Amino acid sequence: MRLRDPGGADLPAWEPGAHVDLLLTDDLVRQYSLCGDPADRTSYRIAVLREPDGRGGSAFVHDKLVPGARTQVRGPRNHFALVPARRYLFVAGGIGITPILPMLAAAESAGADWRLVYGGRTAASMAFAEELRATHGDRISVRPQDEHGLLDLAALLAEPADGTLVYCCGPGPLLDAVERTCVAWPAGSLHVERFSPKDPPASARSFEVELAVTGTTLTVPPDRSVLDVLSDAGIRMLSSCRQGTCGTCETVVLDGEVEHHDSLLTDEEKAAHTTMFVCVSRAAGPKLTLEL
Template sequence: MTARAGEDLELDLVVAHRRTVAQGVVELRLRDARGEPLPRWSPGAHVDLHLGDGSRRQYSLCGDPRERGTWRIAVLREDGGRGGSRWVHEHLAAGARLRAVGPRNRFVFEPAEEYLFVGGGIGITPLLPMIDAAHREQARWQLVYGGRSRATMAFAGELADRYGDRVRLVPEDELGRLDVTSVLPEPDERTLVYCCGPAGLLTALTDHGRTRGWDGADLRVERFTAAAASGPDRAFVVELARSGRRITVGAGESVLAAIRRAGVEVASSCEQGTCGTCTTRVRTGSVEHRDTVLDEQERATSMTLCVSRAAEGALVLDL
């Protein structure tokens, strides 16, 4: 996995501009509170924002990496979510200040002769700077972008106006649900596929991709939710290697919550297994990995405390 440069940087930001870009979606442009240039980032990166309701949420950077004066994010209001997006919509007006950590990148955009980008809903955001980079590099590319309706699809009109027939819009209320079987071409070593969106879209695309011969190296996805459990949860014990403390993790409790209950603080952000902020080294023990962010090499030595659990026995963590 590519190093995540700048991931420990903490910044004071100000909302420089806010606008509505689709039904239920606001775009925020953020600048450094002191007027300094913002850290460099690459397509696929996200930033963690500390929100005034006490939560910490990650949002994809969807502007131009060459622009050091501002960062751009777009936030979908999810009234059925955990509250972070509602707080953004209700409280982050122009001039508001907030803390940020990052940027981080676990959805790295790499050189290729040809690209297929597949976006679903707000999942379009990390793809925007990738599309711009591919276009500047004169690579062959196509975007397939699905959503409930044109009104809910952020940046859809701008993309169509700018890139013409390279952009295929699939509003569900007009054309039906995006059919992944019609999206993927035959596997080609010259082509990379990048996809971000709801779990159903990503699962359908990756499952179909396997039947077509695509592998994880060439078909790359960024998920908003963790992998499903393989069975019912059970209680288990974690040992904190540096202190020797043993903590019982309840059947309905995450390792992260159990450790915090014991008074040990661990940084986290999404708490859904999609960002990697709470990744911790495992000294001994077998892990049932439920994250969607760590690669196989990382899983051999680490786990995400927010969703992953012991597969059997106890775990000894490097804490």
């Protein structure tokens, strides 16, 4: 699908790894990776896999967003940026190929050495496979599961490769397996983007949130998120996925330690305790002070 400004204006600039929010209805907001050419400011290209058992977003896009239809778009936003490196190993699963597509072109343009391993359930289900083969040839390894089985991550990732960054996007089990396999790699080598949340915390407890601007202190009970409590108090915040995957509700933390449950921050960013995603993350202690 291509999205254009109805008045013909240039769209906001973006870099590989970015996504946009589609505000489909008042209660239906979904995130989709930009998979076109960042140099093309006239349109955004996204790809939406129809999920028959999904939460309604993909069905709405497939059924309602016909040519000429209008939808609101928020962003772009990027929590999966391509860090400069000499070499890259890209691992994609299913529709997780979408944010990887512009990264390949960027790596090629930068003169980096790179390789893509792309898995999916069947060859017919793997979007852009023919485009990739035609454009990049033997740098692409397309591995449908029904023909080749699961990706051999041990062979790909068991030994750290000097100067190489690993970028992976796809279903949760693939990302979990890649994270386990890359445990011996240097910190910062692995970059992942999740379309679905990590497992939620096994238990939660009450804590206080102080709002530095107003001086208000709110109590967050075990069964509510910080975002819920802020909304109940009349504090308007942008939010979208409510799963810790999109980055919309990122909030600055001025004091206190955060119990992070998002799928976005690196280990180093989590250890700094300077930001949190209030839709899923909580306090690790009795109180947090937020820049609100």
